Amino acid sequence: STTPSGERTLIDVGAWDGRLTARLAPLFDRVIAIEPDPDRFDLLQRRASGKFEVVNEDIRRIMAEPGRYHQTADLVLMSHLLYFLKWDAEHVLDWAQSALKPGGILIVVLNDMLPEPASRAHLRKHFLGMYEPNPNPHRFHDYLAQRGVPVTYSRPCLRFVARTPEGLEAIRDLIRFFLPGMTRHRPKEIDAYLKRYVENNLGDGRSSFD
Numbered sequence: 001s002t003t004p005s006g007e008r009t010l011i012d013v014g015a016w017d018g019r020l021t022a023r024l025a026p027l028f029d030r031v032i033a034i035e036p037d038p039d040r041f042d043l044l045q046r047r048a049s050g051k052f053e054v055v056n057e058d059i060r061r062i063m064a065e066p067g068r069y070h071q072t073a074d075l076v077l078m079s080h081l082l083y084f085l086k087w088d089a090e091h092v093l094d095w096a097q098s099a100l101k102p103g104g105i106l107i108v109v110l111n112d113m114l115p116e117p118a119s120r121a122h123l124r125k126h127f128l129g130m131y132e133p134n135p136n137p138h139r140f141h142d143y144l145a146q147r148g149v150p151v152t153y154s155r156p157c158l159r160f161v162a163r164t165p166e167g168l169e170a171i172r173d174l175i176r177f178f179l180p181g182m183t184r185h186r187p188k189e190i191d192a193y194l195k196r197y198v199e200n201n202l203g204d205g206r207s208s209f210d
Contacts, residue, residue, distance in 0.1 A: 002103045003074050005029075011073040011099060013059050013092070014081035016040050018047035024077070025052050032069070034059060059085075059092055069099045076100060079109040082135060089135065090143050097149065110137045112155060117197040118209050120178050126193060127183050162207040171198060171209045 003009075008028045012021045015033035017040050025031045031052035035041045041056045048054045055062075059081075062068055076096045082089040096106045113136055115122040137153070144151045162168045172194055176184040184190075199207050 003101055008074045009072055009101075010075045010077065011069060012077045012079075013096070014078060014084070015044055015054075016079075017043035018054075020077075020079055021052065022047050028074070032072075034062065059095070060088060063091065063095045071099070071101050073099050074101055074104045076104070076106045077109075078107070080111070082108065082110060082140065089140065093140060093144060108137075108140060110135070110140075113137065114155075116210070118175075122197075123175065123178050123193075124180075127179055127186075127189065157210050160209045161202065162209075163205065168194070168199065168207050171207060174209055 006029055009030040009032070010021075010024055010028040012024070012031070012033045015021045015035045016037075018033055018035075021031060021033045021044070032055060033044055033048065033052060034055045034057060035044050036056065036058040038056070041054065045054050076099055078092070078096065082092070085092055093106070093108075100106060111121070112119060113121055115125050141151050141153050160171055160174065162171050172190060175190055175194065175198075179190075198209055202208050
């Protein structure tokens with residue numbers, strides 16, 4: 001934004017336990033972290049330790065107070081929040097726009113919904129037999145674009161490439177990490193998935209996990 005140094009504000013909506021908030025906090029002069037869940041808020045409060053403001057309220061309650069945080073933020077962050085709001089999500093995006101100062105930025109982070117082999121969505125489809133009922137990011141992109149808001153859509157991808165058996169074992173651990181609950185303790189199924197979609201998929205003995 002055009003805000004001079006010394007007056008920059010971040011609002012993190014759905015701050016969870018504050019890990020990301022704490023990493024961003026040194027870049028701003030004022031930080032407001034909003035988290036409604038009481039257990040997560042307790043962790044957030046401890047992590048904040050007086051270094052930034054914490055608010056234990058549902059964003060929809062805040063939205064019901066006209067003018068609250070109006071043109072307050074240089075950056076509004078919503079990381080993995082919109083899944084929980086269902087059909088209120090678009091209203092929250094409208095509120096975020098009103099909370100921004102002129103030239104401010106809204107960042108929305110969502111899980112990738114494209115079920116490509118080795119992606120999180122593909123793993124969950126393969127092992128759980130269903131896609132997660134998360135909203136398609138294009139829904140929010142189109143909503144904002146239709147209102148004349150400049151939108152940049154980014155789909156970052158990390159590729160891990162293994163050239164040794166030890167590297168392949170590390171990729172196997174990554175796959176386990178992305179699987180929920182007891183699903184990650186099904187080694188035969190994980191190995192079968194690895195052989196079908198990952199092992200040597202780049203040829204020349206190289207394996208990749210995107």
